[in-house]
Amino acid sequence: MTPLDERKRSILKAVVDDYIETAEPIGSKQLVSRHALSVSPATVRNEMSDLEHLGYLEQPHTSAGRIPSDKGYREYVDSLMRVEVLPSEEQDSIRSRLADHFDELSEVLRNASSVLSSSTGYTSVAMTPRLRQSHLKQIKMLMIEPGRAVVVVVLAAGIVKDRVVRIPELMDAETLAKVSAAVEAGLSGMKLEDITLIAVTAAGRRAKLPDSLLNQILYEAYISIKQADSMSVYMEGSHRMLGFPEFQEIRKARGFLDALAEEGLIAGYLAEEAPGTSEDADAEKSPYMIRIGQEIALEGLDGCSFVTTTCRDGATLLGSIGVIGPKRMDYSNVVSHIGFVRRTIDDGIRQLMEGHRPTEDRAR
Amino acid sequence: MTPLDERKRSILKAVVDDYIETAEPIGSKQLVSRHALSVSPATVRNEMSDLEHLGYLEQPHTSAGRIPSDKGYREYVDSLMRVEVLPSEEQDSIRSRLADHFDELSEVLRNASSVLSSSTGYTSVAMTPRLRQSHLKQIKMLMIEPGRAVVVVVLAAGIVKDRVVRIPELMDAETLAKVSAAVEAGLSGMKLEDITLIAVTAAGRRAKLPDSLLNQILYEAYISIKQADSMSVYMEGSHRMLGFPEFQEIRKARGFLDALAEEGLIAGYLAEEAPGTSEDADAEKSPYMIRIGQEIALEGLDGCSFVTTTCRDGATLLGSIGVIGPKRMDYSNVVSHIGFVRRTIDDGIRQLMEGHRPTEDRAR
DNA sequence: CTTTAGCACTCCAGACCCTTGAGTGCTAAC
């Protein structure tokens, strides 16, 4: 309970640092030689033994070195590691990879996922949020050909979803436009979660058309609106994990991949609010959530850690991004990357939202 | 060169069947006992030795059983295996899983991929084709808010793509509608590959607006049209491969997953036309392409086979679907599944295209 | 000429043992 003294802290940090690098249990002698500790191996041994009893380290078996426990990683993440600012070349490279498509949220998130995975070397996920709280801005129905139409739903957050639907053969383009306008007029500005089929129908009725024509269309409009609320998950780089020693046993690798393939499992995790784990707001006041090992209570993902954060525009949630790696991941690097990506996205979106300044030199 | 005699054929078939099931090298004695061959192990031994010299079988090492060579699998696939019709419960189950979203091609393909992977137990891919040959049907630009618009591109094949773009602040909704109409009037009916920026500009000019306003919009319209041509790849179930004995060595598993993660690699393969490998058009005249082992010349995918087919509506290519598994995959089962999925999709699309009959009882 | 039984030979896989080296905990001296 009493906080660790300075020497214990630095030894714990050294152990975690080394273990992150080598994935091998760390012994006292090795530790002394790799770090300029001004004490002997025996002293370190005593300290390590203490740290083990305190629950920060564990031994795979007697007569092996020590590896960090979940608690050890937690301490490391919360107060020992030093998060560096990304070198500016890397910042530039990430910025340029994210630069395109800022106007399409799902593209941004897909890109972010890809960037995070390749720049950290771990698996990344990104997710669009449920948008129940979002306001409907527009809904347009366009004729494609007799019997088919496309419904375009635009939300306040700038999110656009479309969907092809069937409509009655008899419906012509002008009539459809009229219905479309009526629905939009009636629903625009409402929160998605408040839009019911009844509301849609009421709005559509204003078009003053026979119900026989209307019913199907309005139902499809309703479904389209509801579907706009669905979230999508992007995942990248799960194959990278096979390169790490912790996944050399096929069983582990398989458990991991099976867990990730489980539809929606990860989504549930990302969906949860980030409660701001680290109380000391470091270089960046960080709404990160870092879950370590058992803290992720998902079968197959023990042995992993999960760093997530959320992108927001003011109060509204725009998306969540995260990195999954072995517990032994390079937390500092991951946090820098994920933080930088988040800020880049937030900035990009904000810029887009507030006052559309005349198109800047949009690189190619 | 001379075709195999009947006994050799049945022994080869037996070996491949057994190996597909057990993944263990097959010995003469075992073979005799598992199949009701009316000859002694010694005879089988002689035949197997012949088959080895003819290149159909190979031995991992002296004094092990035999396993099929690529040539052996090829013979098996081309003329030995018997493709069963799917049991009707399975047909129903697949049909119902595919039933939704028939109006949205990309949804259909995504679904198909998921169905194929879960029903065969292997990895599946599906791909929308490049659509250069497709005709532009509609292009609509809708105002979202000052400075932002959504462009909806509809192709003749019934494919709909949208994209959010920036437009000049000054542009109002009616003006945009006018431009939109002009562009559509000028381009509708053209093949995607024939649409150039010049063509778009020429069409847009008819709206009689100052170039300063037009230029940006027309450029965005052009980009949107070009993007409609992009293909997308859906892949599912790559994690399933870790369950197979051939991927127990992490190296293999990693090579496989790395290869699949390589953006576009698989796409290239799927994109190639299916030249109808099997000359004898079996129960179904099959435009299958089956590539076995080395025939897939991709690093990491040796040891695998790849069964693909294409969905078409008449002459136009709608998409490709395929299954990737170990060379030792259950070809017969895969072919039945993939064939059934293809036919179900083709039927569904055709039904949608030709005469839209009044909406049938749409389940749910 | 084809098929089969018999036999010697090969080779992998698994069990077992041994050695080595890194690491520990404990004790006693500094």
Next chain:
DNA sequence: GTTAGCACTCAAGGGTCTGGAGTGCTAAAG
């Protein structure tokens, strides 16, 4: 409180051995 010394532990790697499945060859039988 720190350190040197020492006995002890244990996993990993390398060797040897054995059992079993399978082969190829030969010679006899059909």
